[in-house]
Amino acid sequence: MSASAVEPGRRRFLLDEPEDALVSWLAERGRPGFHARQVRDWVFERRVFSFAGMTDLPGDLRAELGGAFDVLAGKEVERSSSPGGTFKILLRWPDGASTETVMIPARDGARARRTVCLSTQVGCAVGCRFCASGIGGVRRDLGVGEVMEQALRVAAALDAAGERLSHAVFMGMGEPLANYAVTVEAVRRLSRWLGVGRRRITVSTVGLPRQIVRLAGEDLSATLALSLHAPTAELRRQLIPWAEAIDLDAVLAACRRYYERTGRQITLEYCLLAGVNDEPAHAEQLAAIAVDLRAHVNLMMYNPVAGLPYERPSRNRAIAFLKRVRAAGADAHLRASRGLEADAACGQLRRRHELATR
Ligand code: SF4
Structure with a gap:
């Protein structure tokens, strides 16, 4: 579905991902799926667009998410x-x-x-x-x-x-x-x-x-x-x-x-x-x-x-x-x-x- 022009090698654009993509990404790393819900709440309810600011997530997970995804692309x-x-x-x-x-x-x-x-x-x-x-x-x-x-x-x-x-x-x-x-x-x-x-x-x-x-x-x-x-x-x-x-x-x-x-x-x-x-x-x-x-x-x-x-x-x-x-x-x-x-x-x-x- 996505038509956004994300350049190869760039981090993935979180908002453009299918709804369950973050759950799958977490599962691949042995992390519980509820973190996806926390991320979504931070982004859509609290308008926090940097993983570093998502303070109820484990610190190492925040760093890993920041290396893999951008919340915003523009x-x-x-x-x-x-x-x-x-x-x-x-x-x-x-x-x-x-x-x-x-x-x-x-x-x-x-x-x-x-x-x-x-x-x-x-x-x-x-x-x-x-x-x-x-x-x-x-x-x-x-x-x-x-x-x-x-x-x-x-x-x-x-x-x-x-x-x-x-x-x-x-x-x-x-x-x-x-x-x-x-x-x-x-x-x-x-x-x-x-x-x-x-x-x-x-x-x-x-x-x-x-x-x-x-x-x-x-x-x-x-x-x-x-x-x-x-x-x-x-x-x-x-x-x-x-x-x-x-x-x-x-x-x-x-x-x-x-x-x-x-x-x-x-x-x-x-x-x-x-x-x-x-x-x-x-x-x-x-x-x-x-x-x-x-x-x-x-x-x-x-x-x-x-x-x-x-x-x-x-x-x-x-x-x-x-x-x-x-x-x-x-x-x-x-x-x-x-x-x-x-x-x-x-x-x-x-x-x-x-x-x-x-
Ligand atoms: S964006 Fe402009 S050109 Fe396109 S349908 Fe609307 S009014 Fe017409």
């Missing part, structure tokens, strides 16, 4: 934050690839919601015309350890601020269903090891019908979000090159199957691009799809990307669009815009870094 290259509390972490992996992870704060009634937005690939093959992550295509899939490390680093940063990670969305760089096995395993580990309830996890896809139907059978209880961004097949093909090869009706039929099988309401993600997909007719077409799927519409204001020709609509125009969608009978909201200052659009921080390095 290096934090940059962290940027915005006044609203959003922060991004740029991680570099041992093969030189880099990915970004975002923490998005929000309120859920009286409760604070802290969401990690996870990347699943280095770059993205989908190539949405308005997205920084798609520029340059995909370099490789991430491994499950690399996905978990993103979540763990955000959880640790939140701990330090006296806050707690509550939600996760697979909406960062990459198409999660193109890295299917890793995405499914990461959903399971997020819930089992990091305590993020599966109903608080969202897998966002540009729409791969076969994988959506397969996901419906995984018993994950995760929310499925479809990155629709255009209400007609023709406009979608213009904005999302992959849509050329994927029939929109087949995507919507797969979403319907997901809803029927899991009972989980689908979210339709729709990024408003000024003068492109934000006309009144688009609002009505979008609402018709949402009503048919009994889906929730999540409207976002575009975060401009340097070098790309798309613009963010005015807030008044976005609100008028929202009202039209609702008037046509769909359940919809406009996501509060955060973090223009923090290179908020997907892939922006990585792109800025790469341009600067060059």
Whole structure:
């Protein structure tokens, strides 16, 4: 399953190992298996990432573990934050690839919601015309350890601020269903090891019908979000090159199957691009799809990307669009815009870094 690029001769990357790997490693050395549980508690509950700090393990075992494994594999290259509390972490992996992870704060009634937005690939093959992550295509899939490390680093940063990670969305760089096995395993580990309830996890896809139907059978209880961004097949093909090869009706039929099988309401993600997909007719077409799927519409204001020709609509125009969608009978909201200052659009921080390095 692992796609992480671990160089030969390096220590093993603990987060990327199968669940029982540490138990087997301990057994080979005549050590009891419960030490694996202790290590996991140190890492996931106490956020201790060095074996030397795992003080209830025997000293010689700590040294041996430190010689055999690294808990984390990435290096934090940059962290940027915005006044609203959003922060991004740029991680570099041992093969030189880099990915970004975002923490998005929000309120859920009286409760604070802290969401990690996870990347699943280095770059993205989908190539949405308005997205920084798609520029340059995909370099490789991430491994499950690399996905978990993103979540763990955000959880640790939140701990330090006296806050707690509550939600996760697979909406960062990459198409999660193109890295299917890793995405499914990461959903399971997020819930089992990091305590993020599966109903608080969202897998966002540009729409791969076969994988959506397969996901419906995984018993994950995760929310499925479809990155629709255009209400007609023709406009979608213009904005999302992959849509050329994927029939929109087949995507919507797969979403319907997901809803029927899991009972989980689908979210339709729709990024408003000024003068492109934000006309009144688009609002009505979008609402018709949402009503048919009994889906929730999540409207976002575009975060401009340097070098790309798309613009963010005015807030008044976005609100008028929202009202039209609702008037046509769909359940919809406009996501509060955060973090223009923090290179908020997907892939922006990585792109800025790469341009600067060059
Ligand atoms: S918007 Fe998502 S699917 Fe599209 S190119 Fe960017 S990362 Fe890939």
